[in-house]
Amino acid sequence: MKSVLPINKIIISLFFLALVVVVGNIFWWSNWPELFSGGSELMTLLANLAIGYLVSYVFYLVVVRYKEYRDEKCVISIILPFVEKIIKHSVLINKKIINDESIFLSKDDLKSRLSSIKCNDLIPKSFFSPETTWDFFLIQEKHVCQQQIQRLFLFISRIEPELIQLISDLDDCLYYSHLVYIKNYPEDMRSENLAHISNSLYDHNVIIQKLQGYLNSRETGYRRKAG
Numbered sequence: 724m725k726s727v728l729p730i731n732k733i734i735i736s737l738f739f740l741a742l743v744v745v746v747g748n749i750f751w752w753s754n755w756p757e758l759f760s761g762g763s764e765l766m767t768l769l770a771n772l773a774i775g776y777l778v779s780y781v782f783y784l785v786v787v788r789y790k791e792y793r794d795e796k797c798v799i800s801i802i803l804p805f806v807e808k809i810i811k812h813s814v815l816i817n818k819k820i821i822n823d824e825s826i827f828l829s830k831d832d833l834k835s836r837l838s839s840i841k842c843n844d845l846i847p848k849s850f851f852s853p854e855t856t857w858d859f860f861l862i863q864e865k866h867v868c869q870q871q872i873q874r875l876f877l878f879i880s881r882i883e884p885e886l887i888q889l890i891s892d893l894d895d896c897l898y899y900s901h902l903v904y905i906k907n908y909p910e911d912m913r914s915e916n917l918a919h920i921s922n923s924l925y926d927h928n929v930i931i932q933k934l935q936g937y938l939n940s941r942e943t944g945y946r947r948k949a950g
Contacts, residue, residue, distance in 0.1 A: 738780050741773035798881045805871040806938050812867045813931045819846050827928045834921035842905060843913040858905050865902050886937060893930050898923035
């Protein structure tokens, strides 16, 4: 496939070309004798066009790029808490399963743990968590995450393609679909274990890990810009 030069590189290249034309005309070329009839008028025309381009470029930097920079800082300050909340509620599930939110289990280990957990079992108690069953807890955490995803989609024209892809993958993940089925389980099926969602939960965790990597990189960049 034929490569296409990015538009930003073209704009910057034309800027430096225009700068060379203007500086060269002021200090050297304007004093040269004409090489052909009308050469002086042609050089003056090129120099005026170059000056016009330089002025337009400065206008572009001040009016367009600076506004985009301010908008980017504003949008990042808004969307990062949404991403952080998705990760927080997702890793909370791990904390309840293995009592360690920093560890993502392998597929086999996750299946082994979930095979011992029934839908209607109570989740491990904690000071901040009310007493509830696993099926209700998982569905509740899913709803919280999907609320944050929908809020992120409101900024879809402003956020990076990488984040759009990650939240789209998360919103469409099989794990969320499985929880919809679990929500509609009749009472007699609520005594089944959760091993059947282990693979989809593992795939969900992989996306969360990627989202954590995105968050870490953007928080570092945001702090540098803010500083």
